[in-house]
Structure formats: structure tokens, C-alpha cells
Amino acid sequence: xxxxxxxxxxxxxxxxxFSCDSAAETISPGDKNNMxxxxxxxxxxxxxxLNSKTYKNTAGEDFTISTLNFFVSNIALKKSDxxxxxxxxxxxxxxxxxxxxxxxxxxxxxxxxxxSVRYTIGVDSLxxxxxxxxxxxxxxxxxxxxxxxxWSWNSGYIFFKIEGSSPLSSDPAKVFMYHVGGYGGYTxxxxxxxxxxxxxxxxxxxxxxxxISPTVHIITDAGQVFSAGLRISTTSMIHSPxxxxxxxxGYVNMFKVDHVxxxxxxxxE
Amino acid sequence: xFKHKKVLISLCISAYLAxxxxxxSNIQRTFFKPEIPSNFPxxxxxxxxxxxxxxxxxxxxxxxxxxxxxxxxSTSCGSCHQQFAAFAHQDHPMSHGxxxxxxxxxALPLFNLLFSKTFFWDGGVHSLDxxxxxxxxxxxxxxxxxxxxxxxxxxxEEYRDKFKKAFGVSxxxxxxxxxxxxxxxxxxxxxxxxxxxxxxxxxxxxTAEEKEGLELFEQKCSSCHATGLFTDGSFRNNGVPxxxxxxxxxxxxxxxxxDRGKYKVPSLRNIEFTAPYMHDGSISSLEKVLDHYTxxxxxxxxxxxxxxxxxxxxLAITDPEKKKIIAFLMTLSxxxxxxDKRFSEPELFLNTxxxxxKNHSHTNNR
Numbered sequence: 001x002x003x004x005x006x007x008x009x010x011x012x013x014x015x016x017x018f019s020c021d022s023a024a025e026t027i028s029p030g031d032k033n034n035m036x037x038x039x040x041x042x043x044x045x046x047x048x049x050l051n052s053k054t055y056k057n058t059a060g061e062d063f064t065i066s067t068l069n070f071f072v073s074n075i076a077l078k079k080s081d082x083x084x085x086x087x088x089x090x091x092x093x094x095x096x097x098x099x100x101x102x103x104x105x106x107x108x109x110x111x112x113x114x115x116s117v118r119y120t121i122g123v124d125s126l127x128x129x130x131x132x133x134x135x136x137x138x139x140x141x142x143x144x145x146x147x148x149x150x151w152s153w154n155s156g157y158i159f160f161k162i163e164g165s166s167p168l169s170s171d172p173a174k175v176f177m178y179h180v181g182g183y184g185g186y187t188x189x190x191x192x193x194x195x196x197x198x199x200x201x202x203x204x205x206x207x208x209x210x211x212i213s214p215t216v217h218i219i220t221d222a223g224q225v226f227s228a229g230l231r232i233s234t235t236s237m238i239h240s241p242x243x244x245x246x247x248x249x250g251y252v253n254m255f256k257v258d259h260v261x262x263x264x265x266x267x268x269e
Numbered sequence: 270x271f272k273h274k275k276v277l278i279s280l281c282i283s284a285y286l287a288x289x290x291x292x293x294s295n296i297q298r299t300f301f302k303p304e305i306p307s308n309f310p311x312x313x314x315x316x317x318x319x320x321x322x323x324x325x326x327x328x329x330x331x332x333x334x335x336x337x338x339x340x341x342x343s344t345s346c347g348s349c350h351q352q353f354a355a356f357a358h359q360d361h362p363m364s365h366g367x368x369x370x371x372x373x374x375x376a377l378p379l380f381n382l383l384f385s386k387t388f389f390w391d392g393g394v395h396s397l398d399x400x401x402x403x404x405x406x407x408x409x410x411x412x413x414x415x416x417x418x419x420x421x422x423x424x425x426e427e428y429r430d431k432f433k434k435a436f437g438v439s440x441x442x443x444x445x446x447x448x449x450x451x452x453x454x455x456x457x458x459x460x461x462x463x464x465x466x467x468x469x470x471x472x473x474x475x476t477a478e479e480k481e482g483l484e485l486f487e488q489k490c491s492s493c494h495a496t497g498l499f500t501d502g503s504f505r506n507n508g509v510p511x512x513x514x515x516x517x518x519x520x521x522x523x524x525x526x527x528d529r530g531k532y533k534v535p536s537l538r539n540i541e542f543t544a545p546y547m548h549d550g551s552i553s554s555l556e557k558v559l560d561h562y563t564x565x566x567x568x569x570x571x572x573x574x575x576x577x578x579x580x581x582x583x584l585a586i587t588d589p590e591k592k593k594i595i596a597f598l599m600t601l602s603x604x605x606x607x608x609d610k611r612f613s614e615p616e617l618f619l620n621t622x623x624x625x626x627k628n629h630s631h632t633n634n635r
Contacts, residue, residue, distance in 0.1 A: 152405070153394070155393060240524060
């Protein structure tokens with residue numbers, strides 16, 4: 001072996017060493033970064049396009065979607081060692097009409113390998129009855145404009161809202177509107193339509209490092225709203241917690257993690 | 270020397286901060302402590318979260334009477350909550366809002382709201398702060414949207430100034446908007462009727478008939494119309510005929526069939542001024558209300574058990590007893606409350622014609 005070859009081997013060894021080092025990158029205490037949860041919205045296998053595209057539900061009913069909104073809260077990330085990191089007091093409103101709202105940024109996520117995410121669709125009961133000082137951001141009833149997400153006559157948030165049209169709707173305008181709310185009641189027990197979703201990363205890990213800010217892509221299938229037996233032909237309007245149970249029981253099935261990007265981005269300023 | 274300079278600078282900074290903090294907290298606000306009548310239960314509303322100030326109350330009063338809160342500038346809170354009617358809507362079984370559309374329930378009077386756990390006939394709202402939203406957004410009431418109201422208010426230099434003085438904010442948000450309305454409503458305490466002055470030994474006298482009426486009231490009525498508030502705040506079906514097609518009452522909130530046709534027990538204070546009566550305003554006089562309780566109570570699955578005696582719906586009250594009960598109810602009228610200038614429409618709105626009120630006389634208000 002001549003000295004050139006030795007040098008080459010050495011270089012190769014060094015390269016391996018370095019690349020291994022960066023892949024397994026040691027975590028220093030206090031390392032953190034952002035994690036992004038991105039909703040890729042579909043109906044069945046087709047991308048969700050508001051208004052213009054017609055879809056079919058499992059009962060063969062044609063429909064279009066004009067609005068799809070839902071609250072995401074109480075997010076918890078599970079580490080590969082089974083422990084959890086929770087994100088209390090962070091509320092997100094996902095609105096299909098607002099592309100930026102489809103990406104939720106979790107800030108200051110401790111560096112670790114994460115294997116699943118859990119979250120609530122809706123606004124938990126404590127926040128639903130909290131005082132005015134807590135109604136900030138997406139919880140401010142003034143923040144919705146024409147796209148209301150708050151019931152003023154029966155104090156509480158609309159957790160999930162899907163609206164559209166269908167020739168099968170019994171409504172004269174051929175529209176359907178499903179508004180889901182109901183956190184269990186304040187002065188008396190009322191239906192509880194809060195639903196917890198656990199989305200497993202399917203063997204993938206989201207690795208948060210000082211210089212890695214992963215993006216978790218969750219595929220949503222709005223067609224699953226009908227998966228608990230709801231039919232547009234028999235129910236075109238839902239505006240109360242009791243009636244909304246079949247909608248909530250349907251949309252629990254609509255969230256699946258598709259893939260995870262572990263991009264080397266330092267999302268922090 | 271260098272070190273001293275640093276200390277000096279930091280001293281200057283903290284002194285400056287202290288002064289500016291003092292200025293912020295000292296934007297000439299006068300704190301107001303609402304009087305809690307000794308014959309009332311303790312308040313429910315957390316005043317600590319929204320300390321009342323003269324400025325906040327005055328601003329709330331202005332908002333209460335300003336039709337800017339409605340979509341077409343026609344209707345204010347005060348349109349359907351009239352002071353001379355103890356802030357109910359006199360002579361209106363149902364109230365009308367924008368476009369003269371009618372609601373489906375009788376506007377409740379507004380007083381002693383600090384002591385209430387729930388709001389509206391069905392108790393759908395459980396915080397005084399959120400109660401104005403219901404009327405604001407109802408299509409047949411003010412038909413507005415909160416964000417649009419805030420926009421209109423933020424466009425007004427006058428309102429921005431008032432909010433700055435009352436809350437020290439440069440932008441009008443839902444929080445301070447709703448807090449100011451609460452501040453005004455919180456001051457609407459009615460506890461100075463002749464009965465109050467009698468029960469608190471403040472020189473109020475009841476006639477023999479009124480005293481007998483009080484005794485009868487305690488036997489026959491006070492299990493629901495309880496405490497110094499004259500309501501226990503519960504929801505009950507009092508047998509007012511209802512086919513439940515348009516109004517299921519409390520069931521619309523709890524979605525429990527056992528709550529069908531139940532409505533909040535209203536206070537009987539100022540009952541003299543708040544006709545017509547019942548959730549649907551279907552009974553025009555107190556005599557007829559008492560006739561309802563003796564002979565008009567409709568049997569139903571959810572009828573309140575207290576309104577059934579010997580398996581027969583209705584209460585046993587003789588005609589002379591009814592007269593005495595009504596004589597007693599008249600002692601619950603608080604004329605100081607309905608004439609208190611602090612609660613009246615501010616001068617600035619008095620000359621503005623309001624389309625919705627053109628047929629309504631306000632003469633007994635002033």
C-alpha cells in the first residue's frame with residue numbers, strides 16, 4: 001500500500017466518521033427546534049379543491065365542499081422512549097381557504113426522536129368556558145368574520161365545520177352544513193364531541209435536532225366525515241351538539257400520517 | 270466611576286419605567302365598587318377579572334344605547350331593553366330587531382346580572398361577558414358580527430379615545446368591548462323597592478294586605494322565586510302551553526328531552542313594569558299570570574312537580590289570595606332603579622331618530 005492509498009483510506013474513514021457523527025448527532029441538553037405539522041387535504045384519493053370539484057361519499061352521494069375548518073389543540077408528541085411532550089395552551093384553526101393555516105408550527109420542541117402525535121379536534125372544555133382574557137388569537141370570537149366558528153346562543157366553539165352542496169340535499173338551496181360543537185356542558189351535561197386523534201408516524205421518526213426541524217405530513221380525508229353513516233340525503237343541516245355526533249364519529253377516521261421530512265433547517269431566527 | 274455610571278443609568282431607567290407605569294395605571298380612572306345588597310346572595314361574576322371603573326361603565330352605557338351595534342344602525346341594546354320597563358321590552362310579547370323582524374322569546378329584563386349563573390331563557394350563555402354576543406349576532410336582533418362592530422368602533426376616533434381612557438388600550442378588541450358592556454350591566458343593581466326597605470329595616474312599610482301577600486307568596490311561590498333575587502336560577506316547565514315546534518326551551522341547550530319546555534325562572538322584581546309575561550310574552554297581566562297557575566297549567570311530561578298537587582296540574586290559590594299576592598308583588602317595584610339617570614340613554618343619542626323606535630313613546634322614561 002502506498003502512501004497515496006493510505007491517505008485516501010484515511011480520508012474515506014474521516015468522511016465516514018464525520019457523516020456518521022452528523023447523522024447520529026448528539027443531543028445537548030436544551031437543544032430544540034420547531035416542528036411543523038402540515039395537513040394535506042384530500043377527499044378519498046383526490047386533492048381537496050373548494051367549490052369546483054365534485055366528490056362521491058361512500059353511499060355514492062355527489063357533493064362539493066365550500067368550507068372545511070377545524071380546531072386543533074392539546075397537541076402531544078410521543079418520543080421513541082415512550083415519554084410525551086405536551087403543548088398546552090396552543091390552539092390552531094385549520095381553514096382550507098387559508099393555505100397558511102394548514103401548517104401548524106410547534107415552537108421550541110425539545111430535540112428527540114418522535115414517533116407519533118396526538119391532538120384534539122376542538123377546543124377543550126376548560127378553554128371553552130374561560131374568561132375573556134384567554135380568548136386570544138383563533139379563540140377570539142371576533143376573528144372569524146363571515147366564517148363563524150363560535151356559537152353565541154349556546155356559548156362554545158364550533159370545533160369542526162364542513163359545508164358544501166349536493167343535488168341530494170333536502171335543503172331548497174341544495175347545500176349541506178355540518179357544524180360540530182359541544183364540550184360536555186357547563187351548567188348541565190350536554191353531548192361531548194371533543195375527539196382525540198392519535199396519528200402514528202408508521203415506523204418513521206421525526207428527529208428534532210438543534211439544526212433539524214421536521215415536517216410531519218398528515219393526510220386528511222374529508223370523505224371520512226360520512227364514515228359513521230351520515231348521509232346528505234337524510235341530513236343536510238347539523239347545528240347542534242347532539243345531532244353532530246355522527247359527524248365527529250366520522251371525522252375521527254380522517255387523519256393519517258403520510259410521511260415525515262427531517263429537513264436540516266434551522267427554523268429559528 | 271464606570272460602575273457608578275452604570276448604576277446611575279439603571280437607576281434612571283427604572284425611575285423612568287416606574288413613572289411611565291404610574292402614568293399608564295394612572296390614566297385618570299376612578300374605580301367603582303358596586304354595592305352588594307345585604308339581602309342578596311354573593312355575586313357570581315368575577316369582578317377581579319374586570320374591575321369596574323367610572324370610565325368603563327360610562328363607555329358601556331354609551332355602547333348599550335348606540336345603534337352602531339346593529340347591522341343597519343337601527344337598533345341598540347336599549348331598543349329592546351328599556352329602562353322604564355326595568356330593561357325589558359314593554360308591551361312586546363316578542364321584540365323586534367333590524368328590519369322589524371320579530372324574535373321568538375320575550376326580552377328578559379336586565380338587572381342584578383352580577384348574581385346570575387346563566388343568561389337568557391334557556392341558559393345557553395354562562396358568562397355575563399358573552400351575553401351581548403347572542404343579541405349582537407342574532408339575525409332578528411342586531412344582526413351584526415363582532416369583528417364588524419369592532420371595525421366600526423376602531424374607525425371612530427371618539428370611541429378609540431373612550432376606550433383608551435377606560436382601558437388604556439389603543440386598539441378596541443373583543444375583550445375590552447365586551448368588558449365595557451359588562452361594566453355597565455354590572456351596575457344595573459335593583460334592590461331599593463319598598464319591600465327591600467322593609468326587609469332591611471330601612472323604614473319601608475308594608476300594608477296589612479301586602480304582608481299577607483308576602484306570607485302567601487312564601488307559601489306558594491318562593492320555592493322557585495327564591496332568595497332576595499326572587500329566582501333560584503333553575504330551569505322549569507311552568508305549564509305555559511307550548512307545542513315545542515318552534516321552541517323547546519332548555520332542551521335546545523342540554524339536548525336532553527327531560528329539559529323540554531323548561532325556561533329559567535325569572536326574577537319577580539320590577540314585575541309591575543315588565544309585562545307581558547312568560548318566555549313567549551303570552552300573558553298580558555299579573556291577574557292572568559295567577560289564573561294561569563291555578564287553572565291554565567298544561568300537563569306534560571316535563572311539567573315541574575311543584576306545579577302539581579294531588580296529581581292535578583296547577584296551584585290552589587283563591588281569588589282573594591291572588592289579590593293579596595299581587596299587592597305584595599307591587600312592593601317589588603324599584604322606582605329608583607327605573608329612573609336612575611346613571612342608567613339612562615346618554616344625551617348624545619337623544620336627538621338621533623331611530624327608525625325602529627319611531628312608533629314608540631319614551632315619555633315615561635323621562
